[in-house]
Amino acid sequence: MKLFIGFVTKEFYHIFRDKRSLFILFGMPIVQILLFGFAITNEINNVDIAILDHSKDATTKEIINKISTSKYFSIKQHIEREADIETVFKKGKVKAVLNFEKDFSKNLIKDYQATVQIISDATDPNTANTISNYVSSILQNYLQEQNKGIKINYVIISQPRMVYNPELKSVYMFVPGVMTIILMLVSAMMTSISITREKELGTMEILLVSPIKPFQVIIGKVFPYIFLSIINAIVIVLLSIFIFKMPVQGSLFLLGVESVLFIISALALGILISTISATQQTAMMISLMGLMLPVILLSGFIFPISSMPVPLQIISNVIPAKWFIIILKGIMLKGVGLQFIWKETLILFGMTFFFIVLSVKKYKIRLE
Amino acid sequence: MNSNNVIQAEGLTKIFGDFTAVNAITFEVKKGEIFGFLGANGAGKTTAMKMLIGISLPTSGAAQVAGFDVFTKAEDIKKNIGYMSQKFALYDDLTVKENITFFGGIYGLSKVKIKIKTKELIDDLGLDEVANQLVGSLPLGWKQKISFSVALLHEPKIVFLDEPTGGVDPITRRQFWEMIYRAAHEGTTIFVTTHYMDEAEYCDRVSIMVNGKIEALDTPKKLKEQFQVDNMNDVFLKLARG
Numbered sequence: 298m299k300l301f302i303g304f305v306t307k308e309f310y311h312i313f314r315d316k317r318s319l320f321i322l323f324g325m326p327i328v329q330i331l332l333f334g335f336a337i338t339n340e341i342n343n344v345d346i347a348i349l350d351h352s353k354d355a356t357t358k359e360i361i362n363k364i365s366t367s368k369y370f371s372i373k374q375h376i377e378r379e380a381d382i383e384t385v386f387k388k389g390k391v392k393a394v395l396n397f398e399k400d401f402s403k404n405l406i407k408d409y410q411a412t413v414q415i416i417s418d419a420t421d422p423n424t425a426n427t428i429s430n431y432v433s434s435i436l437q438n439y440l441q442e443q444n445k446g447i448k449i450n451y452v453i454i455s456q457p458r459m460v461y462n463p464e465l466k467s468v469y470m471f472v473p474g475v476m477t478i479i480l481m482l483v484s485a486m487m488t489s490i491s492i493t494r495e496k497e498l499g500t501m502e503i504l505l506v507s508p509i510k511p512f513q514v515i516i517g518k519v520f521p522y523i524f525l526s527i528i529n530a531i532v533i534v535l536l537s538i539f540i541f542k543m544p545v546q547g548s549l550f551l552l553g554v555e556s557v558l559f560i561i562s563a564l565a566l567g568i569l570i571s572t573i574s575a576t577q578q579t580a581m582m583i584s585l586m587g588l589m590l591p592v593i594l595l596s597g598f599i600f601p602i603s604s605m606p607v608p609l610q611i612i613s614n615v616i617p618a619k620w621f622i623i624i625l626k627g628i629m630l631k632g633v634g635l636q637f638i639w640k641e642t643l644i645l646f647g648m649t650f651f652f653i654v655l656s657v658k659k660y661k662i663r664l665e
Numbered sequence: 666m667n668s669n670n671v672i673q674a675e676g677l678t679k680i681f682g683d684f685t686a687v688n689a690i691t692f693e694v695k696k697g698e699i700f701g702f703l704g705a706n707g708a709g710k711t712t713a714m715k716m717l718i719g720i721s722l723p724t725s726g727a728a729q730v731a732g733f734d735v736f737t738k739a740e741d742i743k744k745n746i747g748y749m750s751q752k753f754a755l756y757d758d759l760t761v762k763e764n765i766t767f768f769g770g771i772y773g774l775s776k777v778k779i780k781i782k783t784k785e786l787i788d789d790l791g792l793d794e795v796a797n798q799l800v801g802s803l804p805l806g807w808k809q810k811i812s813f814s815v816a817l818l819h820e821p822k823i824v825f826l827d828e829p830t831g832g833v834d835p836i837t838r839r840q841f842w843e844m845i846y847r848a849a850h851e852g853t854t855i856f857v858t859t860h861y862m863d864e865a866e867y868c869d870r871v872s873i874m875v876n877g878k879i880e881a882l883d884t885p886k887k888l889k890e891q892f893q894v895d896n897m898n899d900v901f902l903k904l905a906r907g
Contacts, residue, residue, distance in 0.1 A: 303770035307759065314703075499752035505720045506748040508740065509771045630832045 304517030312521060321487065326479045326529050333471040341427050345373040347391045349382065352401035352638065358415075363439055364395070369431050371651040386418055393417040393428045413594050441508040472537040472627035474598030478555065479533060481592050483561050484526050486584035488519055488567030495578040496571075506537065511660060519564050526560045527553075530663045546632025553630065553639075558645055559621045563588075565652035566617075620645045671696050671854045679712050680733035682773075686712040688877035689726060694856060699849050701865050704859040704874030705905055708826065710858045711827060717856070718825055719743050722863070731822045744772075744806060747816035747824035751831055753808045757801030761792055764800055765818065772819035786814045806837035813844055817853065824848065826857040830864065842867050862898040871897070873904050877904050880904050 312318050349423035365372045373391050376382065382394050397416035399403065400435075404411040426464050427460050492515075495501040504514050534552070537543045546637075547554065566588065574580040591598060595609060596618040602610055611617050620641040629635045635642065672694035679687040694700045704710045709853045715721035717730050719739030728735045731745035753763045762783060769779035787796050790810055795803060800811070807830065816824050826845075830838045849855050857868070862869070865871050865885060874883040881888055881904055885897055892900045 300770060300773070307756070307763070307767045310759055310763060311756070460904055498757075499750050499754035500749050500756060502720070503748060503754045504767075504771065505717050506743060506746070507768075507771045508743045508773065 300513065301517060301520075304509075304513070305520050308491070308518060312525070315444060318487065318548075322483060322525055322529070323532075325482070326533055327474050327536065327588050329479060330533055333475050341369055341424060341431060343371050344369060344393070344424075344428060345391045346393045346395060346428075347374040347376055347382075348386050348395055349376050349379070349396045350374055351399040354400075355404040356402040356405060356411075357397045360439055363434070366436055367435060369435075382416060391418075392424065393432070395432065407549070431581055444596045447604055472533070472543060473622050473629060475597070476533045476556075476625060477529065477598065477621050478589070478592055479529055480526055480560055481588055481618060482584075483529055484522055484560050484563035485570065485588050486581060487565035488522050488564055489570035489574065489580040489584055490577050491522075492518055492568065492571035493574055493577045497576055512657070515660065516570060519568070522564060522567075523557075524651065526563075527557065529554045530560075532533070543629070545629050545644065547628035548634065551635060552625075552628045555621070555624050555645075557641065558642070558649060559617065560651055562617050562645065562649035565649060565656050568656040569652060569659060570657065584640075591616050595619070598623050601636075602642070615648075617645055617648050620648075638641075666880060669695050669754070669873065671732075671876065672700075672730050672856065673727070674717070674726070674728040675782075677713065677716060678718060678725045679721065680724045685877050687723075690874070690877075692879060692882055694854060696854055697849060697852050699855040699857065699867070699869045701868030702856060702860075702874070703865055703870035703871055703901065705860065706860075708874040709877040710874055714825055714827060714856070714858060717810075718746060718748055719744075729750075744819075745822045747819065747821035749812050749816040749824070749826050749829055751828045753805070753812040753829075755800045755808060755812055755815065758799060760799055760805075761796050764811070764845070765815060768815045769818050773817060782818055783794055786811075786818075790814065790877045797807050806833050807835055809841060810844065813841070821853065823854040823856060826855065828858055828860070830859065831860060838864070840877050853862040860879070862896065862901055865901075873901060875904055 312322070348361055350361065362371070364370050374385060374387060376394070379396075381639060382396070385391050385394065393617075394416045396416060398412045398414075401411045401413075413432075413436065415429045417428050442453070492501075495504065495518075501514075505511070530553075534549075538545065542628075567584070570580055570583050570587070574583055595613045595616050596604075597613065598618070602613050605613065623641050624638050624645070627638045670693040672692075674693070675691050676689040677687060677691070678685065678689050690713060690775075694904060701769060702710055702714065703725070712721065713719060716723045716735060717728060719730075719735060719742045732744070733741040735742065759767065765783045766779055774782065788792060790807075792811070795807070800808060803811075804890075811852045813824075813826070813829065816826075828840055833841070839859075845855055845857070845867075857864075861867065868885065870882065870884050871888065872879045873882070873888075881891075881900070883891070888900050889895065889897070892903050894900055894903065
């Protein structure tokens with residue numbers, strides 16, 4: 298125990314005396330969260346749209362009025378013919394066209410349903426998707442107001458409802474992803490770098506010649522990063538609650554336990570990386586290319602897994618981050634308990650166990 | 666095993682794939698001796714040393730260090746030896762005192778003992794003014810001396826020095842050898858690899874490795890007689906050129 302404390306003390310000296318480590322540890326999480334939260338956003342503001350209104354009746358006027366007064370859209374143009382739709386898109390003046398069918402009001406009263414076509418410019422798929430979501434949520438809103446006090450339920454258009462993120466705030470989607478990236482980066486990259494640094498400087502050799510056991514070296518090196526990663530997780534959650542007003546719906550305790558599980562799996566990966574790389578630079582490259590890219594691209598953080606080609610969907614299953622993001626979204630956004638995410642937790646647990654066994658085995662081989 | 670021998674190797678061999686790095690070396694080192702382990706780069710010195718300090722498993726042969734078998738008792742060997750590598754591996758971002766505390770700790774020294782040793786070491790080396798400075802800011806010669814003293818912290822029976830004087834100036838080298846003599850005088854056995862042939866003259870006995878084999882082993886004086894030359898440099902050249 299005395300040995301352990303001595304080792305951890307030394308490790309903290311390393312971390313607190315190295316400005317770069319400190320920045321990666323504490324500066325980056327904050328910068329990333331703010332960046333993703335504020336700058337890289339899927340929210341839309343004042344998007345130019347065009348209207349093609351075949352009915353021009355009271356209902357459509359009301360709807361159009363509602364859309365134009367929202368801060369999300371500004372109506373740039375009214376067009377009269379279907380043929381004009383392509384023209385306005387080609388000119389690039391508008392991002393979307395709302396096409397109201399003929400006899401909109403009549404249909405709504407007679408059949409209880411009427412149709413609006415939302416035609417979005419899909420050269421920017423994310424924005425297109427967001428626009429159609431925004432429009433349909435405005436339509437829903439309008440209907441709700443109309444349906445108040447009337448027994449008959451009118452339907453305008455059927456669109457997936459945004460249950461978990463009614464305000465369509467993109468930061469809600471980014472927080473779990475950024476948290477995953479940060480924990481992965483801090484845990485895996487920083488440990489692999491700090492272990493390879495000892496190899497590079499020759500101090501690892503001294504440690505191996507001393508009576509201290511290899512697993513003691515590893516635990517001593519890894520422990521400070523478990524501690525710092527947990528602090529990071531707390532900082533990220535606090536930032537998202539207080540800066541972005543994103544409530545954590547589920548149990549904070551469960552969130553903590555799942556985060557520690559993910560942190561340990563990332564640390565095991567870090568140890569694994571350190572066993573196969575001889576220099577700090579190699580360790581960093583492997584961490585970035587081998588861990589960060591899959592986490593960003595294949596975990597479902599930015600690109601939805603369901604819209605990937607099948608081979609990539611299959612590959613995404615072996616990425617721990619994918620499961621952790623599902624767990625995080627479950628706890629943070631939907632407020633579910635363990636009974637809904639036990640499967641993902643079990644998978645993550647299995648992966649963590651596998652990485653630990655593998656890294657311990659690899660580490661021993663290196664000594665022979 | 667002769668009780669006077671602290672290191673005894675017989676037919677010690679290490680093979681990597683189809684390359685024989687160390688080819689059946691046999692030698693012994695007596696207690697309190699300064700034993701020079703010489704050889705050109707790549708002759709197998711470091712590999713042989715790694716087997717003796719318990720971080721590399723021999724392919725065949727037998728060896729005992731401080732009375733413990735290298736195959737089965739590596740952990741016991743580690744408690745009884747000190748080691749200083751070519752890189753004078755101290756932590757640059759720790760102060761002199763912190764380094765001493767840390768290394769004392771991993772060798773299981775008590776807090777009190779570490780305190781006493783730290784004071785001794787700082788007084789001996791005249792490090793008062795720099796004791797709280799980061800090691801990274803010190804000149805190479807100082808790092809080397811501190812590194813040697815740290816290797817002796819736990820009072821090991823044998824201390825292994827892997828090319829300890831690489832890159833330091835002649836005066837510092839001279840001072841460093843004085844430290845080695847003092848340690849040997851106090852009963853510590855010194856096992857030192859070097860390729861400075863003038864340093865070989867300071868050793869009690871030297872072995873010279875060529876291509877994984879020990880080609881010569883005796884006192885510097887006898888080796889010079891045997892090869893009919895004036896200095897160790899010529900002994901080495903004659904051997905290395907075959």
